Amino acid sequence: MRIVSSIARKIVAFLRSVERAMREESVHAIEQELKELESAFLLMILGSFVGVRTMTPLLSLELLEGLQEEVELLRERAFKGEDVIGEVASALGGGT
Amino acid sequence: MIEALKPVGCCPHVLLVIGKGGVGKTTISLYLARQLSKRGKTLLLSLDPARHLRKYLADGAPGMEVSLISLEKEIEEIVSRHADLLRSLMPSLSAFNLDEVMDIVRYSPGAEEEVFLRKLLSAYRSKNEYVVIDTPPTGVTLRTLALSKLYVAWLDRLIQVRERIVALRYTIARTTRGEATIRDKALERLYQMREEYSWLERNLTSAESTSYVLVTIPEPLPMYEMEESLRFLRERMKLKPKLVVLNRVLPEDVAMRLGLLEAQRRYLKHIEALEINHAVVEHLERPLEALEDVDELERKIKVVVK
Ligand SMILES: Nc1ncnc2c1ncn2[C@@H]1O[C@H](COP(=O)(O)OP(=O)(O)O)[C@@H](O)[C@H]1O
Ligand SMILES: [Mg+2]
Numbered sequence: 001m002r003i004v005s006s007i008a009r010k011i012v013a014f015l016r017s018v019e020r021a022m023r024e025e026s027v028h029a030i031e032q033e034l035k036e037l038e039s040a041f042l043l044m045i046l047g048s049f050v051g052v053r054t055m056t057p058l059l060s061l062e063l064l065e066g067l068q069e070e071v072e073l074l075r076e077r078a079f080k081g082e083d084v085i086g087e088v089a090s091a092l093g094g095g096t
Numbered sequence: 097m098i099e100a101l102k103p104v105g106c107c108p109h110v111l112l113v114i115g116k117g118g119v120g121k122t123t124i125s126l127y128l129a130r131q132l133s134k135r136g137k138t139l140l141l142s143l144d145p146a147r148h149l150r151k152y153l154a155d156g157a158p159g160m161e162v163s164l165i166s167l168e169k170e171i172e173e174i175v176s177r178h179a180d181l182l183r184s185l186m187p188s189l190s191a192f193n194l195d196e197v198m199d200i201v202r203y204s205p206g207a208e209e210e211v212f213l214r215k216l217l218s219a220y221r222s223k224n225e226y227v228v229i230d231t232p233p234t235g236v237t238l239r240t241l242a243l244s245k246l247y248v249a250w251l252d253r254l255i256q257v258r259e260r261i262v263a264l265r266y267t268i269a270r271t272t273r274g275e276a277t278i279r280d281k282a283l284e285r286l287y288q289m290r291e292e293y294s295w296l297e298r299n300l301t302s303a304e305s306t307s308y309v310l311v312t313i314p315e316p317l318p319m320y321e322m323e324e325s326l327r328f329l330r331e332r333m334k335l336k337p338k339l340v341v342l343n344r345v346l347p348e349d350v351a352m353r354l355g356l357l358e359a360q361r362r363y364l365k366h367i368e369a370l371e372i373n374h375a376v377v378e379h380l381e382r383p384l385e386a387l388e389d390v391d392e393l394e395r396k397i398k399v400v401v402k
Contacts, residue, residue: 010287027271034264041257046185048204049197055250057201058210061178063254064185066285 042070098131100373100401101338105304108139108224110216114231115311116321120343120377122148124311125230126157127390133160136225143167143212143232152387161224165215167208167232174211175201208232209240213247216240217292220299234321238328244297251290258283301333308337313344314356314363326370340372344379368400375399 045063047054098104101111111132113125122144129140138160142149145166153162175198182197201207212232219227231237262280269276299305308329312322322340329335342364351357367374378396380389 006291027268030264030267034261034268037257037261037264041254041261044254044257049182049185049200051200056206056210057204058174058207058214059247059250061174061181061201062289063285064178064181066289067282070282 038073045070097128097339097341097375097397097399098135100375100399101307101309103304104307105302106225108220108222108227109305109307110219110299111226111228111307111309112231112237113229113309113311114234114237114325115341116234116318117144117146119311119313119318120341121311122146122152122230123384123390123393124309124341124343124377125228126152126387127393128309129160129162129226129228130157130387130391132226132228133157137161137223138226138228139163139219139222139224140228140230141165141215141219142230143215144230145232149230151385152390155387157387167211167236170211170215171202171207206239206243208236209243212236212240213243213296216244216300217296220296220305234325238325241300241328242332244293244300247293248290248297251286251293255283255286255290258286301335303335303338307339308335309339309341310337311341311343314342314346314360319363319366337372340367340370340374341377342367342374343377345376346379350379371402373399373401 043052044054045060045067048057048060111125111128113121113128115121115124122142125140125142126149129138132138140149140157140160140162142162142164147164149162149164178201179194179198182201183194185197216229219229258280262278262283265280266276266278310322310325312318326337326340329337345364346354346356346360348357351360364376376398377393380392380396384390384393
């Protein structure tokens with residue numbers, strides 16, 4: 001498997017597209033979107049542990065092994081009293 | 097029987113032996129593994145919960161490696177290995193306790209398929225020339241084969257979200273601090289996992305890397321299940337099994353005496369009509385008990401290469 005080089009290639013290709021895509025938006029709007037996406041990303045991964053079936057639990061576990069930093073982020077925000085999951089659930093129309 | 101499996105690419109070549117419980121999956125797997133081990137390093141991986149293999153292997157099997165796996169135990173092993181990771185998430189999953197979350201993982205529908213999928217991945221990565229897999233019940237096997245595609249689709253979706261996150265973080269860092277690096281471990285991990293599972297998907301659908309062997313006996317339910325597997329492979333995976341094994345075929349005089357001749361002939365014709373390589377294995381008079389009995393089978397097999 002020549003995974004490493006192909007991943008490197010993908011990252012480079014992706015980076016090239018980043019700047020172009022981002023220029024016109026205001027920082028505030030971007031920060032808002034970022035926060036929502038971070039929560040959504042975590043919900044996609046953690047949902048399967050709490051019965052919101054976004055993918056299967058073992059895939060979640062496998063992903064989490066590589067996502068320790070992301071977990072830290074979530075923990076910090078939960079620690080600060082933010083209801084990360086609830087936030088996303090309401091964004092999805094669930095309402096908490 | 098091995099001649100009928102061409103093309104057999106290297107390395108490893110994985111054989112998936114599929115069939116209803118009781119049709120002789122384990123016996124045929126062992127037979128194939130015995131034959132293949134004469135040609136190269138062979139692993140026989142049994143995920144069949146009925147543990148007939150133990151009976152055959154009381155005295156070991158020279159020349160090949162055998163691994164008996166219980167999917168249930170594997171799930172338990174994975175869950176307990178990740179208990180700390182799950183515990184670290186607990187503050188965020190505050191409505192639940194650790195035991196509840198562990199139970200959700202443990203008993204979630206599809207857990208067996210997920211473990212099997214990982215076993216397949218490690219089979220293709222292993223340093224063997226051949227890996228023969230005595231599969232779990234057909235339903236589990238077929239769902240597992242469908243799962244690799246789903247994994248890739250899920251990972252694609254996550255990658256889309258993650259790429260956007262990284263892009264936004266990058267932009268914010270550039271505007272507020274004027275400099276930014278863009279390394280993101282999560283994204284790298286996601287790319288890597290997508291690569292792995294699409295590699296698995298490619299292996300599973302390549303005739304060079306994989307031989308599907310369907311085992312059945314001349315009886316309605318096993319035949320029906322064989323048809324189901326055949327349809328699944330054709331329609332969902334766009335591939336054709338290399339070999340269909342009709343096991344436990346009675347000699348005509350015996351079948352006649354038992355009033356089974358007509359049905360048996362009909363099933364034989366049906367298999368002929370599939371236009372797939374097939375092997376007809378005679379029903380042995382006494383049950384197979386030892387490795388030698390499995391080797392005996394050689395003289396009881398008629399292979400038809402299409
Ligand atoms: N060709 C055959 N003739 C007679 N008995 C057979 C034959 N093939 C398998 N058996 C016996 O049938 C039983 C079930 O076979 P096994 O390989 O364990 O099936 P499976 O793994 O599909 O459940 C075993 O006792 C085995 O010895
Ligand atoms: Mg068996």
